[in-house]
Amino acid sequence: MGDKEYDDIAGAYKDSKQLSFRKYIEEYTLFRLLGDIRGKSVLDLACGEGFYTRKIKQAGARSILGVDISSEMIALARKQEEKRPIGCNFLVHDVSNLALDEKKDVVSAAYLLNYAKTASELLQFCEVAFDSLTSGGIFVGFNDNIAANPNFAPSFRKYGFEKSASKVQKEGDVIRYTITNGNGTAFSINNFYLKPETYSWAFKTAGFSNFSWEGPFLNPNQKENSFWDTFMEYAPLIGFKATKK
């Protein structure tokens, strides 16, 4: 499961983290869901080049391990850690069969779950998150909003991306993002559609008792800025949260 498509687009993806929606919505939502992580041990699933791995460590996490299937993304992550060591650890591994010796207080996953093509793949991701957590630990993340079919929304071009999908979506259908960076470089990535009921089922079956979609939340310092109205009304992306009771 989980191909290595990011090996070819690692640099372009890293650059795309400079788009303003990342900061004002993606990062703001993720950190609001993470809460106070000072002193916590954290696992960052599908960490990519470590954008959030580093930010979570800088926000005071006691320890952090970032895991990604793409060796190129992890190479970029390690390069940044070598250049400016802050104590992030990285591992090249498929999340679907990850088994750690040590349990974590928090599991974070920005854009992992939307790579599941089937209910059983989604369940595997959720089970790995559940098994990696201490009792009382939280699983939070940011994801494609499967409930927001782009055929019924305006273009998101002004935010630096386009989202496309079939009008009537069925399990495993592709949701395609074409991202255009500030320097004009464009690249595409494929996410996969699974029904909202499938997400609820996977979290529950993995053992989580209270899965919820959250946000997206806009940084309050942007609340007077109408530029964000389309994003907030049609929410192409969304956060989530679940607890291991």
Ligand SMILES: C[S@@+](CC[C@H](N)C(=O)[O-])C[C@H]1O[C@@H](n2cnc3c(N)ncnc32)[C@H](O)[C@@H]1O
């Ligand atoms: C959109 S990127 C997000 C990276 C990072 N979380 C961020 O927000 O910048 C998605 C990442 O998921 C990784 N990925 C996809 N399937 C995976 C799997 N089964 N196991 C581990 N990583 C996976 C990709 O290699 C890619 O780096």
